[in-house]
Amino acid sequence: MTRTRRVRTARRPFWRWRRNPLRRHSDVVEAWIVLAVWTLALLGGLLAGGAAGAAVHQSFTDRSAATHPVSARLTENAADGPPVVAGYDVGKAWVTVRWTAADGSTRTGLAKAVPTAKAGSPLQVWVDRGGRLVGPPPSRAEVICESLATAVLVAPVVATAVWGGGWVVRRQLLRRRLAEWDAEWRQIGPQWRNFSGGKG
Known part of the structure; x- marks a missing residue:
């Protein structure tokens, strides 16, 4: 009875940042892209959400003042x-x-x-200010709720848009990497087959 042994390969974090002979220039570029995308997604989402919430709050404040x-x-x-x-x-x-x-x-x-x-x-x-009837201004609680709701909705939308753009760029890098591998294999493949045949 043959027992099948599963070999677990430890995944090394930040492997694209470490020096190794298999690392390519595209791996380094992708690592920087991943870092930039996550940073922009988090910070951009927070900043955009905060700005949108502040704009809604200011709009209600101006309306109340008028x-x-x-x-x-x-x-x-x-x-x-x-x-x-x-x-x-x-x-x-x-x-x-x-x-x-x-x-x-x-x-x-x-x-x-x-x-x-x-x-x-x-x-x-x-x-x-023109003496025309208008609806009552929103209460402070309503202003806070609307501002927070806007911020919560806008933040993930912006973060998702940034992440989507990064995903597209990474897909392009992956296609380029596969094309490079295919070109290298066309050069090395015949030599490998000749070497294997000669060895037999």
């Missing part, structure tokens, strides 16, 4: 207005409100109110 609350009053019962059918305010109704702008003029517009609100009831609304 709006301010004013006290308005309902001109009709909210129950008579059309219901809100989408978004976070489902269950409320659209109602016409009136408020006094900073220049003293009277403005009207549509806002969302609970269905039980009566005509003449006060309602806080948000207006922009």
Whole structure:
């Protein structure tokens, strides 16, 4: 009975960086490419994610700075207005409100109110610098969540793109290496066969 012995070859880390007679110039180039790709993927992903999150945070901050609350009053019962059918305010109704702008003029517009609100009831609304009705700015918690979510989404996308580019380059190097091996074998192969035949 023949016992098959499995020979485990120890894989030496950083073998492309070590001096050995089998190491080629392309191996060294590939080692540098791998190092550069991983570094760019990690740092690039972190930096891109941080920049995207900061941009979202700044956008919300600018939006909040460009709006301010004013006290308005309902001109009709909210129950008579059309219901809100989408978004976070489902269950409320659209109602016409009136408020006094900073220049003293009277403005009207549509806002969302609970269905039980009566005509003449006060309602806080948000207006922009032009005096137009806008939605309320996001809360601090919403800003933080949106910024973090953007950073978490952007970081792996950028890292994956960098890694994909490195993979393409490594594939090209592999094809070049195989072509070099094929060319060398065409030179050495006939000599090897002649040597083997002569030995027999």
